[in-house]
Amino acid sequence: MTFPGSWLGAVPAATTAPATAGSFGAPTTLTIAAGLAAKTVDTKNLLIAGAGGVADQLDRITGYNEGDMVIISPSDGAVTITVADSVGMNLSGIDFTMDDINDSMILLNQGSDTWKELSRSAN
Numbered sequence: 001m002t003f004p005g006s007w008l009g010a011v012p013a014a015t016t017a018p019a020t021a022g023s024f025g026a027p028t029t030l031t032i033a034a035g036l037a038a039k040t041v042d043t044k045n046l047l048i049a050g051a052g053g054v055a056d057q058l059d060r061i062t063g064y065n066e067g068d069m070v071i072i073s074p075s076d077g078a079v080t081i082t083v084a085d086s087v088g089m090n091l092s093g094i095d096f097t098m099d100d101i102n103d104s105m106i107l108l109n110q111g112s113d114t115w116k117e118l119s120r121s122a123n
Contacts, residue, residue, distance in 0.1 A: 044070045
């Protein structure tokens with residue numbers, strides 16, 4: 001297909017179905033254990049739960065590859081999850097307290113289970 005007068009010129013037809021790489025998928029719940037949330041299924045849409053259903057602190061997420069991005073949110077708005085600026089979470093020195101079901105954070109894996117904050121939304 002071409003677009004006359006367009007700088008695009010010819011646009012090639014897709015030869016394969018779009019890849020699902022980068023898809024965040026259906027949400028799954030990870031429970032914090034000693035500050036750690038470990039990957040259990042292949043999804044990047046994470047609901048974080050406190051151990052024993054009580055407030056907890058998240059220091060690190062494991063099981064992902066360098067370059068992966070995840071979205072995290074609390075699994076229950078009544079249970080506060082504090083994402084701590086730590087060795088495993090580069091949050092520019094500011095912890096993030098997620099105390100509403102609509103709070104969220106996007107993180108980028110920098111390798112070796114170290115994450116960099118890309119954005120946060122406190123609702």
